[in-house]
Amino acid sequence: MKINKILEVRKISQQYAYTSLQLHETIARSAGFVGTDHKYLGFFLQKGSLTAGELAKLTGLSTGAVTGLIDRFEKKQLVKREFDKNDRRKVLIVPDTQKITALLEPFYKEFQQQTENLIATFSEQEIAVIASYLGQSIELMKETKNKFNP
Numbered sequence: 281m282k283i284n285k286i287l288e289v290r291k292i293s294q295q296y297a298y299t300s301l302q303l304h305e306t307i308a309r310s311a312g313f314v315g316t317d318h319k320y321l322g323f324f325l326q327k328g329s330l331t332a333g334e335l336a337k338l339t340g341l342s343t344g345a346v347t348g349l350i351d352r353f354e355k356k357q358l359v360k361r362e363f364d365k366n367d368r369r370k371v372l373i374v375p376d377t378q379k380i381t382a383l384l385e386p387f388y389k390e391f392q393q394q395t396e397n398l399i400a401t402f403s404e405q406e407i408a409v410i411a412s413y414l415g416q417s418i419e420l421m422k423e424t425k426n427k428f429n430p
């Protein structure tokens with residue numbers, strides 16, 4: 281019985297991942313991006329200015345791919361390159377958080393509210409279980425990723 285439930289949850293988790301990819305591909309095209317480029321803007325919203333190397337580490341992309349990504353963002357005037365005031369050898373990628381938010385908010389605002397409403401339908405204990413599962417899943421994915429990309 282428990283094996284069946286485990287397989288059921290694993291399959292639902294896979295479907296969640298596939299559906300998430302489809303959602304983000306659709307949003308990307310609607311917002312004028314290719315692939316999941318728009319998702320990388322979230323790192324700038326969370327962290328602020330980053331170097332290309334820092335962005336490469338966060339995204340898992342190669343430095344060459346990150347350069348192309350930054351070029352695309354710069355072309356859309358979502359980020360700009362600036363020399364670090366303390367070390368002119370270092371180039372910072374500075375986000376225009378207002379433009380990024382204005383661009384992405386229409387695609388996510390209602391979805392985020394609906395997600396919060398859905399979470400609110402669960403008890404505190406159920407929310408703790410969901411959070412635990414997701415947190416541990418994230419760690420498992422990181423560990424697995426690191427095996428292939430140390």
